[in-house]
Amino acid sequence: MSMWEYANPKRFMGWTAPVLPWSFGLAMACLVVGLVWGFFFTPDDFRQGSTVKIIYLHVPAALMAINAWIMMLVASLIWVVRRHHVSALAARAAAPVGLTMTLIALFTGAIWGQPMWGTYWAWDPRLTSFLILFLFYMGYIALWEAIEDPDTAADLTSVLCMVGSIFAILSRYAVNFWNQGLHQGASLSLDAEENVADVFWIPLLVCIAGFVLLFIALVLMRTRTEIRVRRMRALEARARRA
């Protein structure tokens, strides 16, 4: 069987039905374990004090805020090239989840910034690019809502998604491109000396797994909803014609 057959709406509904509760359950388990571990059982940082506990929310949310665009880009390209409706609906389903992750990253970053930098906000490259990313999410969702014809909406939002994805990548590397501003470089690194200490890293990894699984579960749930909405509209249109 070709992998594209999994994108058939009926097949998609079939294979996602058992995957959805498992991904959601695993996401909840990872989030509860990671956040409880991070909040209650990790020490304060010698420089940042207890504010280091914000890392368990801020970093996974920021990672997902950026990577949601990559998922949306792949789904949009599949729509543009192969015209698979499920891929367009999956991109649409991911946007509100990515928007929520962006909001969490922005809020927790501002709250963390106040005691560390002395300000909630600065027009720093990373912060500014994240604010623009937030606006791209809003624009993407608004464009889907504004266009009545679903295929036209999918075409136009795919173009917007390509531009948004470039910004997502820019925001990921903003600290490297413009080596100025308040925001530190990446907290996570394959270089053991640059990476955060294991005592913070392991619960952070559990939280990242929780956010990734939650993203997957929510996108599956919302894509299933969009497929049902599409089917309901088709049935109603058929009933009106009869």
Place this chain on the structure above:
Amino acid sequence: MPDLGTYAAEVLSAYAVSLVLLVGVIGLSWRRYTRVRADLEKVERDG
């Protein structure tokens, strides 16, 4: 409860805002999921 020292307000508010947003997106997604499923079942039943 761990001793959060002088940053207790910042840490607790970061967790509160994040949990509200997470619960919000999960709750809204679930509510729409169940509503649309029920509506589609009704449309399919009524033919």
